Amino acid sequence: MTSSSPLHILVIEDNPDLAANVCDFLEAKGHAVDVAGDGLTGLHLAVTQNYDAIVLDIVLPGMDGLTLCRKFREEAMRTTPVLMLTARDALDDRVAGLECGADDYVLKPFALRELEARLKALVRRASSAVTPSVLRVGDLEYDPALIRVRRGTRTITLPPIPLKLLETLMRAAPRVVRREELERAVWGDAPPDSDALRAHLHVVRAAIDGAGEPPLIHTLRGVGYRMMAPDAL
Known part of the structure; x- marks a missing residue:
């Protein structure tokens, strides 16, 4: 996948205004976007559909983002890149997200251009060939x-x-x-x-x-x- 290839992205965010802004921006850039407003719906979509990347908020109704990410990795055994959104600036909260299986995070408020760049970088790393030496x-x-x-x-x-x-x-x-x-x-x-x-x-x-x-x-x-x-x- 090249850096200009459109992505299929799942956004799991309960703030409708933020979700709409992210969705509108990414779609204007040519990407396909699905949106879930709660953790249970988000997990269902994440494991039943094939996405290039997932944008995941930590604080969600139904199931929080940390639990969702852990289930996605450990139970569903899915490796789709996950970019976590959080308003929390404490190091422990960021580490908790990474330990649950998130690949990267951005702090709210964030620039939409940066969000897209981070998503592209995650997808690029996930699809790049690795050097085979042990x-x-x-x-x-x-x-x-x-x-x-x-x-x-x-x-x-x-x-x-x-x-x-x-x-x-x-x-x-x-x-x-x-x-x-x-x-x-x-x-x-x-x-x-x-x-x-x-x-x-x-x-x-x-x-x-x-x-x-x-x-x-x-x-x-x-x-x-x-x-x-x-x-x-």
Whole structure:
């Protein structure tokens, strides 16, 4: 799919004015848009139709966006990119959305042009070919061809953006990767707000280093991040 290809997008948003504005803008850009005003209807459409991307609000009647996203990923086993909308600016809320399976988020209020650009970027990443070589750091293994991450006997599931950050760190290991380099690897020349990288890295750390194993991801404050096996320290 090219950057100019029209997308089929599901917008799950209970604010009718905001939903109408998003729908009108995206349709004017040539995209096909379906709208659901509550979580139950949104989940039904998400699992019964084939969308290129989903725009999902967190606060919804019937079923909140976090629960919807978790069910969509874990029960329906769907991999459609999900862009979460939230008025909440707390880091914990953003991390919760990413841990439930959202691929990215935007904070309200947002520019409609940015929303479309984020959706295109998510779809482009989801459809792009991956490099098939298996990456290893210590007991952590990532097979891009199978999109499979394992640490020891654990199989780890990550959304696309944390997965891209993990791949970038593993390919660079044990070199230090500067913050700007990580942002460029994921978002190109248009990085989002300053907390986005931190939120996604929190998801990576919780998945990779959160089960009691020696940490593999290390922060060099004011410099960047490094992935290194414990026996290499």
